[in-house]
Each structure stands twice: as structure tokens, then as C-alpha cells.
Amino acid sequence: MKQSLIAELDVNGLLTALETCLREQIQARKLENPLMIGIHTGGVWLAEYLHERLEIEEPLGRLNIAFYRDDFSRIGVHPEVRPSQLPSTEDRDIILIDDVLYTGRTIRAALNELFDYGRPRRVILGVLIDRNGRELPIQADCVAAHIDLASNQSIKLTGPSPLRLELHTLET
Amino acid sequence: MTTLQLDEQGRLRHFLTIEGLSRDWLIRIMETAQSFGSVTAQSVKKVPLLRGKTVVNLFFETSTRTRTTFELAAKRLSADVLNINLSVSATAKGESLLDTIRNLEAMFVDMFVVRHADSGAAHFIAQHVAPHISVINAGDGRHAHPTQAMLDMFTIYHHKQDFEKLKVAIVGDILHSRVARSQIQALKILGVSEIRVIAPETLLPASVTELGVRAFHNLDDGLADTDVIIMLRLQKERMQGAMLPSEHEYFQCFGLTEARLARAKPDAIVMHPGPINRGVEMDSQVADGPRSVILEQVSHGIAIRMAVMALAMGVVQRGAVA
Numbered sequence: 001m002k003q004s005l006i007a008e009l010d011v012n013g014l015l016t017a018l019e020t021c022l023r024e025q026i027q028a029r030k031l032e033n034p035l036m037i038g039i040h041t042g043g044v045w046l047a048e049y050l051h052e053r054l055e056i057e058e059p060l061g062r063l064n065i066a067f068y069r070d071d072f073s074r075i076g077v078h079p080e081v082r083p084s085q086l087p088s089t090e091d092r093d094i095i096l097i098d099d100v101l102y103t104g105r106t107i108r109a110a111l112n113e114l115f116d117y118g119r120p121r122r123v124i125l126g127v128l129i130d131r132n133g134r135e136l137p138i139q140a141d142c143v144a145a146h147i148d149l150a151s152n153q154s155i156k157l158t159g160p161s162p163l164r165l166e167l168h169t170l171e172t
Numbered sequence: 173m174t175t176l177q178l179d180e181q182g183r184l185r186h187f188l189t190i191e192g193l194s195r196d197w198l199i200r201i202m203e204t205a206q207s208f209g210s211v212t213a214q215s216v217k218k219v220p221l222l223r224g225k226t227v228v229n230l231f232f233e234t235s236t237r238t239r240t241t242f243e244l245a246a247k248r249l250s251a252d253v254l255n256i257n258l259s260v261s262a263t264a265k266g267e268s269l270l271d272t273i274r275n276l277e278a279m280f281v282d283m284f285v286v287r288h289a290d291s292g293a294a295h296f297i298a299q300h301v302a303p304h305i306s307v308i309n310a311g312d313g314r315h316a317h318p319t320q321a322m323l324d325m326f327t328i329y330h331h332k333q334d335f336e337k338l339k340v341a342i343v344g345d346i347l348h349s350r351v352a353r354s355q356i357q358a359l360k361i362l363g364v365s366e367i368r369v370i371a372p373e374t375l376l377p378a379s380v381t382e383l384g385v386r387a388f389h390n391l392d393d394g395l396a397d398t399d400v401i402i403m404l405r406l407q408k409e410r411m412q413g414a415m416l417p418s419e420h421e422y423f424q425c426f427g428l429t430e431a432r433l434a435r436a437k438p439d440a441i442v443m444h445p446g447p448i449n450r451g452v453e454m455d456s457q458v459a460d461g462p463r464s465v466i467l468e469q470v471s472h473g474i475a476i477r478m479a480v481m482a483l484a485m486g487v488v489q490r491g492a493v494a
Contacts, residue, residue, distance in 0.1 A: 067211075086210075090215070
């Protein structure tokens with residue numbers, strides 16, 4: 001199976017859109033001293049930028065969902081999992097950031113892990129790309145772009161600098 | 173290479189011995205253990221990796237620390253754990269080892285953690301279990317105690333990083349010690365610059381130098397310039413075998429004291445697999461002193477056992493390790 005790169009998208013414009021949406025959410029929903037958490041790896045890159053732009057005081061949290069995946073028995077544990085770095089989530093307002101929302105399984109795993117660090121008060125989700133193909137009833141609060149792709153196509157963020165979105169077609 | 177513990181794709185099926193594992197494998201186990209470090213920071217100290225799996229601690233020989241840390245490791249991976257103490261159970265009624273295994277298999281278990289007084293017991297079980305079951309050796313006779321050796325390597329790694337530069341001394345009953353055997357194998361695979369064994373002649377195997385180690389009969393000489401000192405537990409039952417005159421005399425010759433520790437490098441660490449016989453293998457001053465990492469070894473034991481269980485129960489992502 002081979003991958004061919006068919007397009008690259010401009011990340012900067014999308015990041016600005018995501019930032020604007022999150023700023024509105026923080027105000028409209030009155031998030032108090034929010035804790036921003038990026039999902040490893042792409043989500044962390046985006047969160048590092050957004051954390052600075054939104055001037056969030058609390059240090060950035062990093063979430064690695066490798067131990068919470070629902071397909072562990074099929075693919076096993078990756079040996080170089082970087083541990084999650086999170087403070088207690090007890091009673092916190094949390095802004096969860098990921099690069100691409102696809103099946104929803106990553107977010108399901110991330111929510112489970114968050115609850116193992118405490119009981120958050122609220123969690124909102126911001127993603128750069130929302131693509132079709134959801135397998136769970138999960139949706140984001142802020143989305144920079146919606147994209148419909150064929151099932152043999154994938155979109156992924158590469159980085160950390162420069163950040164690039166790559167659209168691939170899998171050829172069998 | 174296919175061995176009993178690695179499958180045809182080079183994945184870990186069982187964890188029975190350090191022997192035959194590559195340096196990459198030892199590093200992979202330590203890296204996996206490292207990544208489990210954050211679990212203890214969670215308010216719910218569990219990850220769901222082995223949810224729904226059943227781990228059986230099959231102990232034919234009693235051991236509190238090893239069994240407890242295996243149990244905690246399995247529970248932190250969300251497995252269900254069954255503790256079976258066979259030194260007082262079925263075998264006392266005359267049931268054969270294989271019958272015991274078959275019965276447990278019929279209860280749909282997924283992993284055996286085996287401690288046995290006979291060398292080779294874990295290998296024997298691994299050869300005969302159903303294909304979906306993994307076997308972890310938690311110490312067999314005088315043969316091997318691979319998770320203990322790995323947690324010791326992991327502890328050294330936390331303090332010293334660069335194995336190639338290290339001089340490591342192992343002190344005590346080398347002859348009867350499965351811990352020492354596994355440690356020596358692991359230290360060699362990781363490429364430490366020198367391994368020394370320090371013991372009275374009666375507690376060293378006759379062919380000790382064939383292991384690629386330097387033997388010393390004098391503690392002061394052996395400790396000079398070392399980075400890591402591993403004290404072994406003196407098994408008191410050996411006293412009756414006329415191998416040692418008395419505990420007191422052993423301490424006089426081979427007990428670690430502050431004064432003797434001064435022979436080692438200033439940043440040398442002191443390790444012991446536990447339980448310590450205070451005043452026999454070492455002074456309390458040393459055991460509780462700033463150079464002692466004995467309690468860290470216990471914590472690292474949980475992470476290492478989590479890593480080994482997770483690796484053996486799951487198919488390792490990205491295929492085999494060279």
C-alpha cells in the first residue's frame with residue numbers, strides 16, 4: 001500500500017479561525033481559569049500555539065491516550081509512549097485540542113483518561129479539521145474546517161515547525 | 173530468531189529469562205516502564221490496557237514483595253488478578269503441575285506469573301500452556317529472576333544513564349542467587365564496562381569467571397571505584413549448609429558499612445532486592461542512607477512488571493525489535 005500526497009493546506013488561516021472560535025467560547029461559556037490540554041502529538045503542537053495566543057495562565061497539559069485506546073488488543077502498546085503531563089482535572093474547565101476529529105475514538109479515549117485525573121467541571125473540544133467518518137456520537141465545540149473525504153483518503157498534521165496539513169490517498 | 177519467549181515475528185510471548193534478549197529489547201522494556209510512570213500521578217491509578225484479562229499469580233514458593241508488586245502491576249493495567257499459593261494448595265494434595273495448569277486454563281485465564289523453587293519451572297509451563305496464554309517468570313530455583321534484573325537495570329538507568337561507563341559490584345551469595353545470574357546477563361547485554369562479584373569462596377560458583385565477571389573475596393578491594401553496589405540477600409537457610417561460619421562473621425567480612433562504602437565512587441548507589449537482613453548484609457546506616465535506592469527499586473518493580481505484562485499480552489506495535 002502506498003500513500004500519495006495530493007494536497008497541502010494552509011494551517012495559519014485555520015489556526016486563526018480556531019483561536020477566534022475558542023476565544024468566543026471562553027467568553028460565552030465563562031470558562032474560569034481554563035486548563036488547555038493537547039492530545040499527543042498533533043494536538044500538542046496546536047495547543048502550544050493556542051495556549052500562548054489565548055494567554056492561558058495554567059501551564060499546558062499534554063495527554064497521551066496510548067494506554068486508553070480501544071484497539072490495544074489489536075495493535076499493542078507502543079514502547080515509546082511519552083507519559084501524559086496533567087495536573088488534577090478535578091472541578092476544572094478544560095479545553096481539549098486535537099488536530100483531526102475523525103472516528104471519535106481518540107476523543108473517547110481522551111475523555112476516559114481525563115476522568116482518571118479527577119472529575120472535570122466542563123470539557124470543550126477544539127479541532128483543526130472535522131472530517132466525515134464518525135463512529136461515535138462525539139462532536140467538537142470549535143472546528144476550523146469541515147472536510148469530506150473518501151474512506152481511502154487521510155488528512156494529517158505534520159510538524160512541529162512548520163505545521164503542515166497533508167492530504168493523502170491510499171493506493172492499494 | 174524464534175525462542176520460547178519470542179514468537180516468529182520477534183514479539184514477546186513469554187518473559188522467562190534475560191538470556192537471549194537483545195539490548196534493544198531491554199531498552200524497550202525500560203522505555204515502556206518509563207511511560208507507565210505517569211499512571212501513579214493519576215487520581216485513578218489505572219490504565220485500561222488489560223481490562224477483561226485474568227492474570228494468575230502462581231506461587232509455588234512464598235514471596236511477599238514480588239507477588240504484591242506483580243499484583244499491583246496487573247491491577248494498574250486493569251486486569252483481574254487471582255493469587256494462588258500452591259506451596260500449601262493443590263500440590264500438597266498430589267495434583268501434578270500440568271493438571272493444575274490445565275484446570276486454570278479451563279477457567280479462561282490469560283497469563284501466568286510463576287514463582288517456583290525448581291529451576292526451569294516457568295519454561296516448562298510456557299512449553300505446555302495453551303497458545304493464547306503468556307507466562308512470566310517471577311523466579312525459578314537458582315536459574316533466573318528476569319523482572320528483578322530489569323527493575324534493577326531500570327533503577328541504575330535512572331541514576332546513571334550511560335551503562336557503558338559503569339563498574340558494578342554484586343556482593344553476597346552469588347552461588348544460589350537467581351537474581352545475580354539474571355543481573356549479570358542484563359548488565360552484559362547493556363554493555364557495562366566491568367562486573368565484579370564479591371563473595372566468600374564457598375558462595376561463588378566454581379566456574380564464576382566464565383560468566384565474564386571479576387571475582388573478589390575481599391569486600392574492600394572489590395568495592396574500589398565502583399558506581400553501583402548490589403547487595404544480595406543472605407538466605408539464612410544456607411547457614412545450615414556449613415557454607416558460612418555465622419551471620420556475625422559474614423557481616424565482619426562482607427557487610428556493607430559507611431566506612432566500606434567510602435571505597436566506592438562518591439556518587440555510587442547501593443541496591444538490594446530485599447528483604448534486607450539488617451546487620452548481616454548491611455548496616456542500617458547504609459540501608460537508610462542517602463546512597464541507598466532500595467525503596468526506589470520497589471517502585472520501579474511495579475512499572476517494570478506493568479511493562480512486561482503489557483508487552484507480552486499485546487502485539488507489539490511496529491513489529492519486532494532486532
